[in-house]
Amino acid sequence: MTRIKADLCIIGAGSAGLSIAAGAAQMGANVVLIEGHKMGGDCLNYGCIPSKALIASAKHAHSGIDNPAYGVAEVRPQVDYSAAKDHVHRVIDAIAPVDSQDRFEALGCTVIRDHARFISETEVQAGDTIIAARRFVVATGSRPFVPPIDGLDDVIVHTNETIFDLRDKPDHLLVIGGGPIGMEMAQAHRRLGCKVTVIEGAKAMGKDDPELAAIVLDKLRAEGVEIVEDAQASRVSGSDGAITVYTPKGEFTGSHLLVAVGRAANVDGLGLEIGNVAHDRKGLKVDASLRSTTNKRVYAAGDVAGGLQFTHVAGYHGGQLVRSLMFALPAKARTDHLPWATYTDPELAHVGLTEAQARKKHGQKLTVVRSEYAHNDRANTELRTTGLIKVMVVGGKPVGASIVGHLAAELIGMWAMAIANRLKMTAISNTVLPYPTYMELNKRAAGAYFSPKLFESDMVKRIVGLVQRWIP
Known part of the structure; x- marks a missing residue:
């Protein structure tokens, strides 16, 4: 067992963790960065970057349809779904070096590629290494929440963590969840030639201004996306290629199923109880300075801090914590300007x-x-x-x-x-x-x-x- 000491130990190499690690290391702090999965976290590998790359492919596929209004002949595209996914992964590969282990080691960080857990209030273990640090930042992000719908375990379910690896174009994509991820993927897949049905238990885009959301929903429906609201999924059945979702509004059968109903904070397996770090299913319980309410050595940043779950919010948290941890300056995380x-x-x-x-x-x-x-x-x-x-x-x-x-x-x-x-x-x-x-x-x-x-x-x-x- 190896023991090391650090000024700052960061758990999670996603947007928040990387921002803090880069800033702290370049300012001279002794930084340990621990990542048990992929460098770059959800944003680079499963979220913002791949989704926007796929949306870009979809926009190009759709652009020729409106040509006559501009005096140009209409063009019906020949979509190669697999090639569109190649574009997605080329974009990821192009950005990945910025988030890579090599880069952060070059900045002076000690990078450990293993899962971390608290073994005391002042120590974390990752693999065969124990890190004792003056301060810890938990920046483990979130994962797709898959609801306990009857029968869901018996069919192939895609989330944002798997949909970008799908190579065969769905004939009919069923999307459970009418929030931002669900609607973005619904429109993108429709423009890439899939039939798409969105099944939403309440109102689609229900957290947005209803007047503005209606404009988006009207456009998606005009493009052929079927949006069924007030249709809580109660049961799922079928097999690969023929999956049926049962709702009070009827039964909907498609070839593939995407679940996009929200996110769950990654707190399991961190030993937070041993570290005396209060938490719930939304993440760590922190004060306005992002500091744990129970263990003053521990801070949270990004999705696991329990607030808005966006990459730019994680980056903002990172900036606030660099100010606080490096210079001992007061730094409270606002939300009114996000x-x-x-x-x-x-x-x-x-x-x-x-x-x-x-x-x-x-x-x-x-x-x-x-x-x-x-x-x-x-x-x-x-x-x-x-x-x-x-x-x-x-x-x-x-x-x-x-x-x-x-x-x-x-x-x-x-x-x-x-x-x-x-x-x-x-x-x-x-x-x-x-x-x-x-x-x-x-x-x-x-x-x-x-x-x-x-x-x-x-x-x-x-x-x-x-x-x-x-x-x-």
Whole structure:
């Protein structure tokens, strides 16, 4: 048995763990990084990267269908599903060196490729190595949650951890779960030539602004995705190539089944009880500084911290913890400025409070302003006029923004910056942007906030009248 000491021991080499390890090691800390599976974690291997790569293939497959509107002949693509998966894995391979063991060892980290578990409040064991560290960060991420549906154990079930290795194109993909992962994969597979049925126990995209979500769902249905809501799956039967899902809305049979109903924090097997680290099924119990409520040597970052489960949130946690652990500076993790996006076509993105949340919290103090894609010149040139921006404003400052439409995930960045830095709407309206761009949608939304104050105010009109009479 080998024993080593470290300033910082990080369990998990996903987005959060890698961010912390890179920062801490380059600042001179003695860092041990432990990973029992793949370097890069879920995002690189099973999540953000492969899903967006497959979505890119699907967009190219779909693009020729709309050609006549642009004066170009329609092109019906010949989809090679296996080749699309080759594209997915080439993208993973291209990014993998950035997250590799070699890179982090070159940065000065001791990388141990084994599963870790606490053996005391101050020690972790990984394989035949015991690490005693001044501080620990648990960044083990999450995994797909597979619900206890009767019969599910008797059929082949795909999750995001297996769907990207599937080489044979499904004839009919059944998707249980109408959240972001389910809807992204549903549209991508439909565009790649599969029949697709989404089965959702409540409302599809139910956590999003309902007005904006309806625009996305209408587009998916128009492309041929069958979306069945209020259809809780009660039982599954069949065999490979013929799987049936039973719901109160009827029975649905397809060739393949994808389950995308949520995530579960990876806390099993970590010996958290031995380490005196309080936790539940959502992850570690931590305070606002991401520090364990029961073992002050231990911190959590990313999905296992029990909050929003996004790669960029994990990266944000990493930055906060580097500040805290390296410099002993106070660093509390905020949530009000964290954006998220669903990469359907059209995209849907949020930051801060939704309209419903803002109305509940701020009541009459709230002003909601809108900007329609149909009024944007760049959107008109590209026939991308379906979509809108909503901005929730209180006291002249945005407290939330929701966008549905082309490039929504890019456009939300301006509002994320404004909310993170507590900027006023004037910061957006004063910004000069190149013309024509989609970014002007954001400025138009800011203008919509000030327009009533300028153009519908009797006081402003009286002042302008006096100025015009008295100034030569």
